Amino acid sequence: MKGFLTSVRAMFQFCTILPLGQPADYDEYARRFYLMPLTGYLVGGLAALASVLFADLQLSAAVALAVVMVIYGFNHFDGLLDLGDGLMAHGSREKRIKALTDQQIGAGGVATGILVLLLTYSGLLSVASIPFAILAAEVMAKFSQVVFVVNGKPFREGMHSYTHSFTKWWFTPVAFMLCLPLLLLPLNAFEFGGIFIGMAIPVILLYVLSNRLFGGVNGDVAGASNEIVRMFVIIALAILS
Template identity: 30%
Template structure:
């Protein structure tokens, strides 16, 4: 019997596996993808910690190094991308390329899975990254450092929203995350995320979560219309757009509240 057959499910190993999968933190903890995704509903809580680290980075840039809000926003976004190993950026480009090409779902899927990147993918990544930096800059202008913590946590809620309402493409890693997301663990995860978001950012935190959920539903709709299915690239796009939409919703709310 191989290691996977002999392995027993361990919540700690699963959580550490998710941490290792989505960051460059040297956990050096192996667990099978099936066991790791059993606790996929806990993913936002892992990225709550990443969001806290990003907020610390922002505080150091602004209060210790005395950098302006724009420079702080760029460095904070760069920190998030580096610590997450640029994990979802290829998903943004691949899904965008698939959506941009004309043809039936099978042709679009083949383009999405192609290793080469087209102009649509590069342009979409630039737009998403630029708007995310602008969003961080905007919340920093309001002095809402908590928004950085919230946007990183709820980005995973966006991903889970897409996973919940999407049909998986069999054969890829993404299908394990989609199969492991059900209504019960999704609602449980969302409620806990909502409580944390409120404790961290009051009403602004809840509004950020709503923005992320809207993003997840939107990406799922676009994927269904173009591909009929979702895979890891679609989930990656949902994560990045979820972070962006959370920042957008919180930025608007900060103006009015």
């Protein structure tokens, strides 16, 4: 039990900027990576609580989105920007990987970040419940990261490949089971279907695209999946609300 709680604390420490005491060993985070949806419950829950403090719909949506971005330290958003540069780069696979992994942010990254933020914010304005939408979206976004880290072939050595080395095939189904408490939310069958379809479609598309363009997955792709899946889930809920 102590090891489990240490891994939970390590996951919250490495995924968020929350002050949680003495830093835990990174290996504690990696060896139980299937716990990632718990981070979605924590961050999504905090964003949901923040959103209900404001009666104005536009402000509530903006605050919910701001809370998740800030608590993550914009790390996943940084991965989204890098992915945008990699997708928009022309030429060989090597050139795309260079654009994906360098420290510079180009027009492709900026445009991708703006589009995802605008679509996510617009979706939040149209859902039936911002708190429920942001919570569900965050949990499924974190599940998508488990899918990529467990199943995505690393195309280079780095933090992603190191974390990947700890994973087991059963991490994905266990992580999915941790998402099932979302079924307790007061949503209808169509909305629940939208949540899972909104997660599955971008995960499949991004997985196929990253393997075709980059020859595999890295931490930027896994981080970008968090932002993209959040957007898709919220849009799905907006359409079905």
